Amino acid sequence: MANPVIYLVPHTHYDAIWVFNKEDYYYINIEFILKQAVQLMKTTDYKFLIEQTFLLEHIENKYPELFVDIMTLARKNKLEVAGGQYLLSDVMLPNGEVLIKEIMAGKKYVKEKLHQDVRVAWGADEFGFNAQWPQILLGCGYKYFAFRRGLDKPKPSEFLWEGLDGSCIICHWMPLGYRAGLDLTRLDNSYSDLKKFAASNQILMPSGSGVMGPQPETPDVVKRWNKGDHQDNARIVIATPIEFFKSLEKEKIDFQIRRGEMYSGRLSEVFPDSTSSRMWIKQRTKKFENSLLVLERLDAICKLEGCPSTQAQDQLKKYWKNLLFIAMHDALPGTGIDEVYEEIKDIFDDVDDTLSKTILDCISELAKRVKGEPDLIVFNPLSWEVRNWCECDLEFNEGVVKGIVGLKLSYEYGTENEKIIDVEVLQHSLYPDGSFKTIRIGFIPTVPALGFSAYKIIKDGNWSMSDSSTVHSSNEIGFKQEIADGFEVQVDPENGIVAVTKNDLMYFKGNELNVEEELGDLYYHRENLGLLKSETGKGVKYGAFKADNFRVLKHKLRSHITLESNYYALRWPYRLTDKLKPILFRHKYIEIKKEIIVYNELSRIDFITHIHDRHPHSRIRVRFETPVSSKSYWSGTQFGAIRRKTNQFYSNKKKTKMSEKPTGVFPALEWLDYSDKDHGVSILNQGIPSHEIRDHSIYLTLLRSVVVLSSDGIMGPCVPTPDAAEVRPYTFRYSALPHDGDWRKAASYRYGMEINMPLVSIQVANKTENTEYDKNRYFGRFSFLEISPKNILISTLRMSEDSKSVIVRFFETEGKRTVASLKFGKIIKSVIVTDLLENKIRKLEQFKNYVLEIAVEPYRIITLKLEF
Numbered sequence: 001m002a003n004p005v006i007y008l009v010p011h012t013h014y015d016a017i018w019v020f021n022k023e024d025y026y027y028i029n030i031e032f033i034l035k036q037a038v039q040l041m042k043t044t045d046y047k048f049l050i051e052q053t054f055l056l057e058h059i060e061n062k063y064p065e066l067f068v069d070i071m072t073l074a075r076k077n078k079l080e081v082a083g084g085q086y087l088l089s090d091v092m093l094p095n096g097e098v099l100i101k102e103i104m105a106g107k108k109y110v111k112e113k114l115h116q117d118v119r120v121a122w123g124a125d126e127f128g129f130n131a132q133w134p135q136i137l138l139g140c141g142y143k144y145f146a147f148r149r150g151l152d153k154p155k156p157s158e159f160l161w162e163g164l165d166g167s168c169i170i171c172h173w174m175p176l177g178y179r180a181g182l183d184l185t186r187l188d189n190s191y192s193d194l195k196k197f198a199a200s201n202q203i204l205m206p207s208g209s210g211v212m213g214p215q216p217e218t219p220d221v222v223k224r225w226n227k228g229d230h231q232d233n234a235r236i237v238i239a240t241p242i243e244f245f246k247s248l249e250k251e252k253i254d255f256q257i258r259r260g261e262m263y264s265g266r267l268s269e270v271f272p273d274s275t276s277s278r279m280w281i282k283q284r285t286k287k288f289e290n291s292l293l294v295l296e297r298l299d300a301i302c303k304l305e306g307c308p309s310t311q312a313q314d315q316l317k318k319y320w321k322n323l324l325f326i327a328m329h330d331a332l333p334g335t336g337i338d339e340v341y342e343e344i345k346d347i348f349d350d351v352d353d354t355l356s357k358t359i360l361d362c363i364s365e366l367a368k369r370v371k372g373e374p375d376l377i378v379f380n381p382l383s384w385e386v387r388n389w390c391e392c393d394l395e396f397n398e399g400v401v402k403g404i405v406g407l408k409l410s411y412e413y414g415t416e417n418e419k420i421i422d423v424e425v426l427q428h429s430l431y432p433d434g435s436f437k438t439i440r441i442g443f444i445p446t447v448p449a450l451g452f453s454a455y456k457i458i459k460d461g462n463w464s465m466s467d468s469s470t471v472h473s474s475n476e477i478g479f480k481q482e483i484a485d486g487f488e489v490q491v492d493p494e495n496g497i498v499a500v501t502k503n504d505l506m507y508f509k510g511n512e513l514n515v516e517e518e519l520g521d522l523y524y525h526r527e528n529l530g531l532l533k534s535e536t537g538k539g540v541k542y543g544a545f546k547a548d549n550f551r552v553l554k555h556k557l558r559s560h561i562t563l564e565s566n567y568y569a570l571r572w573p574y575r576l577t578d579k580l581k582p583i584l585f586r587h588k589y590i591e592i593k594k595e596i597i598v599y600n601e602l603s604r605i606d607f608i609t610h611i612h613d614r615h616p617h618s619r620i621r622v623r624f625e626t627p628v629s630s631k632s633y634w635s636g637t638q639f640g641a642i643r644r645k646t647n648q649f650y651s652n653k654k655k656t657k658m659s660e661k662p663t664g665v666f667p668a669l670e671w672l673d674y675s676d677k678d679h680g681v682s683i684l685n686q687g688i689p690s691h692e693i694r695d696h697s698i699y700l701t702l703l704r705s706v707v708v709l710s711s712d713g714i715m716g717p718c719v720p721t722p723d724a725a726e727v728r729p730y731t732f733r734y735s736a737l738p739h740d741g742d743w744r745k746a747a748s749y750r751y752g753m754e755i756n757m758p759l760v761s762i763q764v765a766n767k768t769e770n771t772e773y774d775k776n777r778y779f780g781r782f783s784f785l786e787i788s789p790k791n792i793l794i795s796t797l798r799m800s801e802d803s804k805s806v807i808v809r810f811f812e813t814e815g816k817r818t819v820a821s822l823k824f825g826k827i828i829k830s831v832i833v834t835d836l837l838e839n840k841i842r843k844l845e846q847f848k849n850y851v852l853e854i855a856v857e858p859y860r861i862i863t864l865k866l867e868f
Contacts, residue, residue: 004201004234006191007244008181010037010218011049011208013124016087017340018330019709019717020211028211029055030063037214038069041078044219047238048073049208051083051122053106054325060113074114080240081110082146084118086321087328091129092263092667093275093282093689094327095289096136096638096861097796097809100836102324103140104801107837120241121169123147124178125210126329128263128270132639134163135861139836144245146172146204149270150262156199158248160255161262164640164815164859168257170245172204173197177268181207184221191234200251203234204244261642265660269715271333272665273525276619276690276701278334278341278724283732284348285332286687288323290757291355292316294381296798297450298362300806301784303799304826304868307365311358313799319355322347335522335716337709338723360762366452367764370778372411374454379760380447383787383794383810387446388754389558389599389606391426392761394439394457398431403460407443409780410454420458421445424555444557444601447759449786450797451825454764454778479552479561484603487738493550495535496563496594498605500681500738507738508681510624510698511607512536515543515567515590518619518704521711522724525619525663525704532618533567537577544571545592546585561596567615589615604684604751605736611702612729618705624698624736626681628674633693634743636669636752639795639811640859641743646674646693664692665701671752673743674698682748684735684755702732744814747790784825792820792856801838805865809836815858823851826868834863 012033016022034055040046050056050070060067073079086105089098110116121142123129128150137145145161151173160168174180175197180190187205194203207218215221222236237243263270275282299312326344330336367377376394380386406420427440447453479491487507490499499509514534520526533539549564567590571582595608613620634641648664667689673682674693683691683698690701703726710716735755739746787794791814800807812818831844831852844864846853856862 002201004195004203004232005247006203006205006234006236007239007247008218008222008236009049009204009206009239009241009244010047010214011051011178011206012212013178013208013210014052014055014088015210015330016052016054016325016328018336019719021340022343025211026055026058030059030066033211033213034059034070035066036216038066038073040214040216040219041073042069045238046214046219047078047080047240048214049122049240050079050081051124052085052087053081053109054087056113057109071114074116077240080120080242081114081116081118082120082241083122083124084110086324088124088126089324089327090329090332091126091133093332094285095293095669096132097293098289098323098327099136099638100140101320102327103136104837105321105324107141117141119143120245121145122241123149125149127274127333129261130638131164131261131642132637132859132861133262134161134169135165135167135639135859136836137169138167139861139863141835141837141839142169144170144172144241146174146241147262148174148177149268150264151258151268152264152266153258154267155197156256157194157197158199158253158255160257162257162259164642165857165861170249170255171258172244172248174204174206178206179209181205182209182212184215184218187221187225187236188230192231195232199253199255200248202244202248202251204241261637263666265662266658269523269660271335271523271715272663272667273520273690273704274333274335274523275665275667276704277522277706279688279703279726279730280728281326281332281334281341281344282689283687285323285326286756288319288326288348288351291351291359292319292323293796294757294760295355295359295362296796297381298359298379300797300799302362302365304784304806305366305369307362310361310365312362315354315358319351322351334724335709337719338721341723359760363452363760363762364765366778367454367762370410370454370764370780372454372456372780374410374764374780375457376407376761376763377452377454378445378447379452380450381757381760382450382753383785384449384750384790385446385786386754386759387444388759389442389444389602390759390761391440391442392763394436394441394763396436396439398437399433399435401457401459402435404439404441405458405460407445407455408458410456411780421455422556424557442555442557444599445759448781448783450794451781451783454780477552479559481559481598483598484601485740487603489598489605491561491596493563494547495545495565496561496596497535498596498736500605500736502738505679506627507679508624508626508736510622510736511594511596512623512625513545513592514621514623514699515539515615516619516621518617518706519711520704521706521708521715522721523710523715525665526711534623541574541577542571543567543569544582544585546582557601558597558599561598563594565592565594566590567592569615589613590620603738606755607734607736609702609732610729611732613703613705614727616705616707616725620702621699622702622734624681624683626674626696626698628676628680628696630674630676633672633674635666635672636749638669639861640813641749641815647695649692649694664694665690666692670756671748672698673746673748675739675742677742679738679740680742682737682739682743682746682751684737684748684752686733686756688732688734700734703730744791749793749813750790753793782825783823786823788821789818791816791818795861800865805867807838807863807865809861809863811861812856812859817858818856819853820856820862821851821853824868826850828852829867832865834865836861836863838863838865
């Protein structure tokens with residue numbers, strides 16, 4: 001066996017924002033790191049690793065001479081870009097399309113500017129990795145992956161990581177982190193430690209850290225080492241990661257295989273509680289992601305249909321770059337200083353109105369091609385037919401509409417008995433003659449897959465608000481109603497807790513707020529007391545929730561229940577509370593308004609919870625109690641679903657040595673499900689990823705009030721973060737879906753997507769007289785793309801990078817082999833199967849006219865490039 005070789009890899013870990021602002025990090029990394037590293041590479045055998053192209057882009061624009069040096073050194077293989085993302089993204093929280101965009105933007109830049117094909121993925125500091133990361137990396141052209149966090153088994157440090165679909169990538173876990181070779185006086189010790197974990201005599205030793213400059217003595221230290229007498233006669237080479245991995249492959253190792261997500265804190269911290277730090281950024285990022293994905297779909301459809309150009313293309317380019325910045329691994333988790341989030345807030349404020357308007361503009365263009373002069377159109381951005389609640393704002397001229405009976409399809413060929421869709425009037429204003437000036441209506445349409453339904457309003461001259469709803473307001477009566485699929489819903493008027501039963505079997509009892517002590521920081525939840533108070537009265541004896549107003553508004557299609565309450569830190573009397581009712585409430589710190597929406601013909605229950613928390617050091621979670629006793633549950637993850645154990649909180653009590661003891665807290669992408677083979681409940685969230693399942697109960701973390709970046713000075717400096725105290729009004733949206741069978745039978749994943757990409761409606765303006773729009777081609781319902789069966793989910797539909805073709809990406813989500821059927825609204829001319837970066841793999845011949853079929857392996861991601 002050959003003597004060991006230590007691959008010493010000089011590098012720096014770049015944070016675009018964290019404990020310094022963006023400008024500070026530019027200054028430090030350019031003036032004190034890269035300029036010095038370039039000089040060393042030009043004059044010695046020194047080599048260097050750069051992770052992300054965000055910094056390179058800035059250097060190209062502001063420091064052209066330095067950039068020329070970087071390009072020259074890259075061509076000489078003295079500088080390697082590893083990772084090569086636009087920015088090192090968080091890998092657990094963003095939509096899978098965001099992760100692909102980060103890689104696509106970065107690798108394209110490196111290829112064009114530095115003429116390097118990035119083959120090594122470099123995971124220096126991300127807070128864990130989702131279970132589909134191997135498939136994503138391989139699909140983006142990576143061959144190797146070196147990373148720091150999330151592994152639960154230390155030996156060997158080189159292995160194959162298998163994704164959900166069976167994809168395997170060669171991995172190196174960094175046993176000593178990315179600072180293994182930072183202290184050049186302790187290389188013997190570092191080698192000895194690394195050798196204990198290594199699968200071969202090839203040893204990777206990263207030599208750097210965050211905002212640490214190069215060490216000019218490195219080449220001399222290496223020369224002295226190689227002249228000396230060291231353990232195993234090991235020698236050191238100054239290298240880049242690709243050199244290590246190529247040598248590793250030559251060893252012909254029979255690698256062990258690891259499976260599942262890399263989200264264990266056993267060997268290195270993954271900071272699960274950061275999934276609930278600064279909750280506003282999680283909520284607004286989720287909305288931003290969904291808006292961009294919807295706009296991409298509409299932009300592609302409009303181009304296929306020959307609609308006039310909109311602002312979509314320019315906005316997509318600009319806002320995707322904004323989103324890639326926000327998804328960065330210290331930004332989206334919320335673990336930076338307060339100052340750096342001001343820019344992100346400005347981005348969100350700019351996006352909110354602009355994207356919504358452009359989406360509606362695209363739908364308006366499509367509406368001009370609909371027969372029958374519709375009054376409104378409803379767009380479905382998902383690849384299956386959706387029946388869901390929808391709201392639409394309408395405006396009328398005086399005297400035109402005095403009442404609305406319902407809606408009907410504006411034009412449907414061959415239909416004689418048109419079905420009338422009931423509507424509810426939610427808000428309205430009137431002209432002096434009693435006719436509607438403005439009106440917001442709610443209704444439950446059925447809209448074709450990735451398409452629209454167009455409707456005419458059925459007018460009525462005799463309407464009053466009393467026709468639409470009945471109201472009762474009382475803290476005595478409560479609420480009870482039967483809904484779809486045989487479920488019965490009851491709401492307690494004292495606390496807004498919802499109980500759902502069927503045939504006398506409890507499916508869940510929940511929407512109970514828990515106020516808990518929070519002594520942690522942006523990285524960790526910590527507590528001494530634990531539960532301060534729950535809405536059912538558990539916790540410290542002094543505090544109490546007090547309900548002030550319970551109101552039920554019953555409409556034709558749904559019931560809207562509202563409970564207003566407050567949390568007080570002190571009630572009196574506070575002894576013998578089972579016997580004595582409270583008389584005095586003092587020290588009000590939390591204002592609460594719960595909205596509960598129960599639909600007559602849908603089994604989903606929606607919750608809108610408004611919280612203004614002024615209670616310092618508090619964590620607020622919402623609890624759903626279930627009769628389920630399963631030891632595991634399922635959760636949405638990027639491009640699939642992941643199974644996790646329950647009750648991991650209790651592993652905290654074990655004395656096993658760990659970098660970070662398990663808490664049971666994980667992020668969920670849009671949905672999680674806790675069920676047995678007979679029944680269960682899915683909790684659907686809109687930007688509320690942080691959750692735990694313990695003692696048969698599901699907990700969603702709504703917010704954590706913390707005031708310091710790192711309370712122990714270990715994970716970062718003890719910088720105060722008053723903005724992270726979360727003293728601001730919040731609105732949280734989540735839903736519960738009781739069901740029979742498991743999550744697969746219930747298709748929980750579809751419901752999670754439906755509440756995150758809801759139906760979009762718009763009033764249709766009068767048609768232009770331009771003859772371009774006289775060739776109407778749509779009837780009242782039209783689908784641009786329908787994908788079946790139900791376990792095949794769309795990920796994206798957009799124009800290709802060269803704007804000449806259409807990209808459709810979809811994936812299998814139940815873990816079973818499937819033949820996917822794609823039915824388009826236009827005749828297919830050609831289909832190419834590509835990798836995730838749109839590089840051709842093979843041509844697909846199995847399609848006919850509007851339909852193509854393709855076999856999909858379990859959890860496999862498929863990308864197609866089509867021409868019509």
